[in-house]
Amino acid sequence: xxxxxxxxxxKVTEKGKDVELRCDPISGHTALYWYRQRLGQGLExxxxxxxxxxPDKSGLPSDRFSxxxxxxxxxxxxxxxxxxxxxxxxxxxxxxxxxxxxxxxxGSGTRLTVV
Amino acid sequence: GQNIDQPTEMTATEGxxxxxxxxxxxxxxxxxxxYQQHAGEAPTFLSYNVLDGLEEKGRFSSFxxxxxxxxxxxxxxxQMKDSASYLCAVRxxxxxxxxxxxxxxxxxxx
Numbered sequence: 084x085x086x087x088x089x090x091x092x093x094k095v096t097e098k099g100k101d102v103e104l105r106c107d108p109i110s111g112h113t114a115l116y117w118y119r120q121r122l123g124q125g126l127e128x129x130x131x132x133x134x135x136x137x138p139d140k141s142g143l144p145s146d147r148f149s150x151x152x153x154x155x156x157x158x159x160x161x162x163x164x165x166x167x168x169x170x171x172x173x174x175x176x177x178x179x180x181x182x183x184x185x186x187x188x189x190g191s192g193t194r195l196t197v198v
Numbered sequence: 199g200q201n202i203d204q205p206t207e208m209t210a211t212e213g214x215x216x217x218x219x220x221x222x223x224x225x226x227x228x229x230x231x232x233y234q235q236h237a238g239e240a241p242t243f244l245s246y247n248v249l250d251g252l253e254e255k256g257r258f259s260s261f262x263x264x265x266x267x268x269x270x271x272x273x274x275x276x277q278m279k280d281s282a283s284y285l286c287a288v289r290x291x292x293x294x295x296x297x298x299x300x301x302x303x304x305x306x307x308x
Contacts, residue, residue, distance in 0.1 A: 114294060125285065125300035126241070133294060142295075174240060186231055186243030187296065 085109075087190035089175050095196045096165055104160045104193045108177030115158050116187060117150060118174045126174065132158060165197045200224040202299035204286050209305045210276055218271045218284050218302045226291030232260050232271045233285040235301065241285055244271070273304075281306045 088107040096102050108115050117129040128142035132152040143149070147165075152158040162169055172194050176187035201223040210216040222230070229248045233241035245253055247262035247269060259272040271284055283303045287296040 116295060118298075126287075126298040128295050128297065131295045139295060186233070186246060187241075188243070189240035191240050 087175055087177050087188050089173075089190035089193050091193060092191065093194045093196075095198060098167060098197055099164055101161065101163045102165055102195065104162075104173050104175075104195070106158045106160070106175030106190060108156070108158070108175070109188055111155075112177035112179055112188075113155055114178045115152055116176045116178075117158070117160050118176065119171045120174060120192075121171045129160070129173075162195075165195075167197045170195055170197045200288055200290060200297045202286055202288055202297060204284075204299040204302045206300070207303045207305070209307065212276055212278060212306055212308050214276050215272065215274050216276060216304065218273070218286075218304065220269045220271070220286030220299060222267050222269070222286070222288045222299075224267075224288050224290050224297075227264055227267075227288070228291040229289040230260075230262055230269050231287040231289070231296060232258075232269075233287065233298075235283045235285060237282070244284075276306050278306050278308070280304065 090105045113134050115132045118126040120126050130150045131139040147163045150160045172192040174189050174192045176189045178187045203221045231246050232244040234244050235241040245260040247253055247260050250264055252259055252261045257274045262269045283301040285301045286299040289296050
């Protein structure tokens, strides 16, 4: 597609339930990133995928968080046993890593509210 | 690790010029990015600096001094639509991910 697509745009879930967030990157973009943005705060790196390389998971806050990517296409971020502190906007971005100065293109995000 | 500092909030008047500063500490600098984020929307790419100096793009310019760990974003002829948060982000050598500062909220008044 023309841009990075994320779904759902909004998700309200009960504490303790699992949620799955989806990201469709721009076609041909080899790199894909997940970030979290809590209300009024900056972007917090979660995980990075680049082609067939092992993902950089260094930002995942706990083992309740996991992510997968199929080749160079769709990625899903899964949060198990959600907690209220997981409430945030989850942003996905993709980029052409072969072009060093090419910025990320972000999706519109998924606003997650844990009640 | 990396540390990025920006002012939390700034105000300016329509038609004026504003400079948003960003200081950073990182091991192995490999590029600095500026993004604009309107409330409730995704960040959009504004500029990229990897060498010292000024990069100009219309009303927006970005400056970098690697020896000082310092960058600024200069916005000229401010318009009401420039009211947004401006995020500074740094990439380190060997890492592809960007580390973002907390952002500077700019309010442009008439």
